[in-house]
Amino acid sequence: MAYRASQYRLTSVSMDAVVDPDAMLMLAYARGDLAAFETLYANHRGMLYRFLLRSVRDPHRTDELFQETWSRVIASRARYQPQAKFSTWLLQIAHNLMIDGMRRQRPMASGDEAEAALAALTTPEREQPDHALSDFERRRSLQRAIEQLPEEQRVAVLLRLEQELSLEEIAEVTGAGRETVKSRLRYAMNRLREVLTE
Amino acid sequence: MNTPLPPDHDDDLPGEAELAALYRKLPKNEPGPALDAAVLRAAAQALEPANDESAVGVAPRSRGVRPPWLIGMSSAAAMLLVVGLAWRMRDMPANEAPAMSAQVSTHASTTPETSQAAAAPTRSARRSSDLASGGLVAQNHSERRPAAASLADSEAEKTTTVNERRMQALRAAPAPAMASAPTPAPAPPPPAPAEMSASMDQLAAAPNDLPSLKKADAADARDASATGRVAPQVVQTPAPVNELSQNAAAAPAQTYEPAAPLTQPMAAAPAASLPASDKPTLGELSAQDASPAQQRELDEIRRLFATHQDTEAQQRLERFHRAHPQWQLAPDLDVHLHKP
Numbered sequence: 001m002a003y004r005a006s007q008y009r010l011t012s013v014s015m016d017a018v019v020d021p022d023a024m025l026m027l028a029y030a031r032g033d034l035a036a037f038e039t040l041y042a043n044h045r046g047m048l049y050r051f052l053l054r055s056v057r058d059p060h061r062t063d064e065l066f067q068e069t070w071s072r073v074i075a076s077r078a079r080y081q082p083q084a085k086f087s088t089w090l091l092q093i094a095h096n097l098m099i100d101g102m103r104r105q106r107p108m109a110s111g112d113e114a115e116a117a118l119a120a121l122t123t124p125e126r127e128q129p130d131h132a133l134s135d136f137e138r139r140r141s142l143q144r145a146i147e148q149l150p151e152e153q154r155v156a157v158l159l160r161l162e163q164e165l166s167l168e169e170i171a172e173v174t175g176a177g178r179e180t181v182k183s184r185l186r187y188a189m190n191r192l193r194e195v196l197t198e
Numbered sequence: 199m200n201t202p203l204p205p206d207h208d209d210d211l212p213g214e215a216e217l218a219a220l221y222r223k224l225p226k227n228e229p230g231p232a233l234d235a236a237v238l239r240a241a242a243q244a245l246e247p248a249n250d251e252s253a254v255g256v257a258p259r260s261r262g263v264r265p266p267w268l269i270g271m272s273s274a275a276a277m278l279l280v281v282g283l284a285w286r287m288r289d290m291p292a293n294e295a296p297a298m299s300a301q302v303s304t305h306a307s308t309t310p311e312t313s314q315a316a317a318a319p320t321r322s323a324r325r326s327s328d329l330a331s332g333g334l335v336a337q338n339h340s341e342r343r344p345a346a347a348s349l350a351d352s353e354a355e356k357t358t359t360v361n362e363r364r365m366q367a368l369r370a371a372p373a374p375a376m377a378s379a380p381t382p383a384p385a386p387p388p389p390a391p392a393e394m395s396a397s398m399d400q401l402a403a404a405p406n407d408l409p410s411l412k413k414a415d416a417a418d419a420r421d422a423s424a425t426g427r428v429a430p431q432v433v434q435t436p437a438p439v440n441e442l443s444q445n446a447a448a449a450p451a452q453t454y455e456p457a458a459p460l461t462q463p464m465a466a467a468p469a470a471s472l473p474a475s476d477k478p479t480l481g482e483l484s485a486q487d488a489s490p491a492q493q494r495e496l497d498e499i500r501r502l503f504a505t506h507q508d509t510e511a512q513q514r515l516e517r518f519h520r521a522h523p524q525w526q527l528a529p530d531l532d533v534h535l536h537k538p
Binding site: 011029032034037038041045046049050053063066067070071074075077135138140142143160161162164182185186189190193196 | 233
């Protein structure tokens with residue numbers, strides 16, 4: 001099942017660019033249809049925000065990057081060509097902005113600060129049933145393990161788990177080679193499994 | 199025989215399904231409503247100018263209207279430029295006249311050394327060299343002819359005084375320098391230009407006819423200014439070519455050197471009344487009549503004798519004596535000359 005899904009993902013990259021409904025919405029927005037943009041934004045706001053938040057681990061910086069990413073989308077509406085999936089293009093913009101921010105040596109939130117920020121965003125503990133405590137702990141462990149991954153591995157894992165992108169799409173977003181992406185994912189997932197089995 | 203390998207399922211990662219399931223249980227964080235509103239507002243604002251343009255068909259206001267302060271600044275800058283140019287154009291003739299007169303006076307008060315050095319080129323050559331060296335000045339003059347014409351009149355007045363001095367100098371010129379031309383001239387002097395000879399004839403035939411000289415010189419000055427020559431040229435006979443050479447002693451002393459008489463004071467005039475047969479001694483002449491080049495040569499010969507370079511000194515002394523047989527040498531040099 002997973003194989004079929006991945007095969008479909010591999011072969012449908014170029015076709016997705018043609019029939020991608022999000023791309024059609026973007027083209028409609030470029031023609032002046034604001035409702036098309038609102039639909040597009042509703043489809044991708046959550047996944048983009050989570051990708052940014054878990055990548056930079058700083059809520060304030062996440063808000064800035066989120067807004068800046070959509071500003072770029074708006075500004076480049078006239079030049080938009082649906083050569084790839086809209087989500088891939090959107091994540092590429094976000095990733096580039098994130099990398100630019102890192103190059104400017106802006107310090108990211110430390111581990112404690114990130115943990116506090118993410119904990120504040122998690123579901124309140126009082127809402128959790130007692131029997132789900134172990135599952136909650138496992139999620140916290142996974143969250144911490146993802147945060148502790150090297151930058152490149154963390155981005156690859158987030159794109160894979162959150163966005164369910166193929167290796168090629170991750171390679172397109174990050175600008176790395178396919179095999180490099182695959183290697184990063186292998187290392188990252190091995191590390192996550194180790195943390196969860198401890 | 200190789201068995202075909204199974205297809206490479208590169209996209210499969212071990213344990214991915216378990217991790218993905220756990221990841222999906224993570225809280226779904228989403229942007230706040232303020233962030234949503236900001237993005238949607240930006241998207242709506244981006245469409246507004248396009249809607250306005252397409253609906254009304256009018257260019258945005260910022261394209262057509264220029265700020266009033268820009269117009270004011272441009273006008274002020276243009277006015278300043280015009281006033282500056284007018285001021286500059288008005289100052290040009292006034293600034294140039296002193297420079298021209300200074301150049302005239304420089305030419306008129308040429309020192310003996312410079313006149314001797316400059317005596318070699320003929321008048322025409324000098325004119326061409328003036329044209330070449332003062333090309334810029336000539337060009338400026340040709341562009342501003344009225345200024346040059348008015349300047350020519352002032353030059354004519356100045357050349358009058360120069361010509362008066364020249365006439366006195368011709369009268370006061372030492373007879374030996376003019377009369378005793380040696381027969382073996384080292385090189386024939388270049389032919390004097392027609393106007394030069396005419397000028398000399400004028401000077402010789404009517405030495406007291408100053409008005410005619412003034413007219414001629416004024417015309418000459420106008421001609422000079424019209425052709426771009428700034429300063430009036432002193433009447434000079436062409437010097438032999440070898441006078442230009444470094445060996446000043448070898449230069450024939452019989453050449454008429456006009457610069458010296460021009461700059462000589464009036465006290466030199468009595469020397470003209472001396473008969474040609476009365477040879478003045480060098481001691482008598484050295485102070486006033488001997489040219490500085492000859493005096494320098496004799497000083498140099500003395501210096502060579504003093505520094506015991508007798509051979510060279512002797513040769514130069516003999517050469518000097520051959521070139522100037524009419525001069526009586528001072529006793530200290532005469533002794534060396536008649537040494538066996």
